[in-house]
Amino acid sequence: NAxxxxxxxxxxxxxxxxxxxxxxxxxxxxxxxxxxxxxPSNSGFDHLLQVTYRPSRKLEIYARWRRxxxxxxxxxxxxxxxxxxxxxxxxxxxMVYQVTESIKLRSRLELTHYQEEESxxxxxxxxxxxxIYKTLNSPISLYFRYAIFNSDSWNARMYxxxxxxxxxxxxxxxxxxxSRMYGMIKxxxxxxxxxxxxxxxxxxxxxxxxxxxxxxxxxxxRSEIIAQMRFKF
Numbered sequence: 001n002a003x004x005x006x007x008x009x010x011x012x013x014x015x016x017x018x019x020x021x022x023x024x025x026x027x028x029x030x031x032x033x034x035x036x037x038x039x040p041s042n043s044g045f046d047h048l049l050q051v052t053y054r055p056s057r058k059l060e061i062y063a064r065w066r067r068x069x070x071x072x073x074x075x076x077x078x079x080x081x082x083x084x085x086x087x088x089x090x091x092x093x094x095m096v097y098q099v100t101e102s103i104k105l106r107s108r109l110e111l112t113h114y115q116e117e118e119s120x121x122x123x124x125x126x127x128x129x130x131x132i133y134k135t136l137n138s139p140i141s142l143y144f145r146y147a148i149f150n151s152d153s154w155n156a157r158m159y160x161x162x163x164x165x166x167x168x169x170x171x172x173x174x175x176x177x178x179s180r181m182y183g184m185i186k187x188x189x190x191x192x193x194x195x196x197x198x199x200x201x202x203x204x205x206x207x208x209x210x211x212x213x214x215x216x217x218x219x220x221x222r223s224e225i226i227a228q229m230r231f232k233f
Contacts, residue, residue: 003032006043020052028070036073038081044070058098066090075116084117088155102135114155124151126158126174139188146181149174165196165228178204178220192232200224 006028013021029043045068052062067090071083091111098104112124128147133140143163151157157175163184164170174180182200189195201223204210210222 003030003034005029005031018053018055020054022048022050022052024048030071037071037083038073039083041071041083044068044085046070060096062092062094064090064092064094072116075119086114086116086155089113090158102133102138104130104132104134106130106132108160110158110160112151112156112158114153116155122152122156124156124158124174125149126151126160128160128180132163141186143184144182146179147174148179150177151175162200165198165226166194166230168226168228176204177206178202194230194232196226196228198224198226 006026008024008026010024011022015021024047026046027043028045030037030041032040034041046066048064048066050062050064052060054060068088070086072086073081074084089112092108093110094106094108096104096106107129108127110124110126113121114123115121126147126149128145131142131144133142135141145162147160149158151174154173154175157173159171159173162170162172162182165184172180180200180202182198184196184198187195187197201221202210204220208218208220210217210219
């Protein structure tokens with residue numbers, strides 16, 4: 001690590017085959033300036049607790065709580081930036097259920113609470129449902145998600161991993177108010193030819209313009225289409 005000193009401790013406990021407890025505690029300090037902190041900062045901490053329950057091969061549920069407290073530049077307009085303490089709480093409940101050998105359901109509820117000194121709290125909530133169809137006996141795999149979210153600000157944003165085409169990685173931020181939907185199909189045309197087709201769209205209810213600068217779009221929605229084909233030799 002650069003410009004950081006501290007201590008990290010992590011633990012995993014398995015009381016029995018159905019339960020698992022994971023936790024970590026990270027205490028840190030930055031002796032000199034860093035991004036968004038224009039002064040040598042005091043110490044902060046980041047800790048997490050997650051409890052996972054898996055009663056069978058088909059069902060897994062976990063609950064997670066994380067808190068991160070650290071210094072950051074004040075959001076107030078002042079001649080000289082000074083550091084204040086930011087406090088971020090994040091809670092999550094997630095469930096994965098294997099309905100059949102080929103159909104999987106994945107659900108998540110996530111909450112955030114962010115507050116800086118001298119500022120009002122900022123909150124966020126997100127709920128999504130995934131449906132995944134995938135089997136070894138079929139050349140077709142299907143992925144679908146529908147999500148709703150309500151976030152007061154960028155500081156209270158939430159992230160969620162999304163299935164993507166090959167060699168592409170995406171964890172978009174859920175910020176503002178609205179919903180998101182995406183669907184993707186993978187088709188194994190032949191043994192050495194694969195095809196991916198993905199469509200995603202954001203629907204916002206708190207704005208009439210999406211994006212900034214050259215990527216600005218008039219309207220309250222933004223969509224994307226990705227197609228990919230792979231030939232193996």
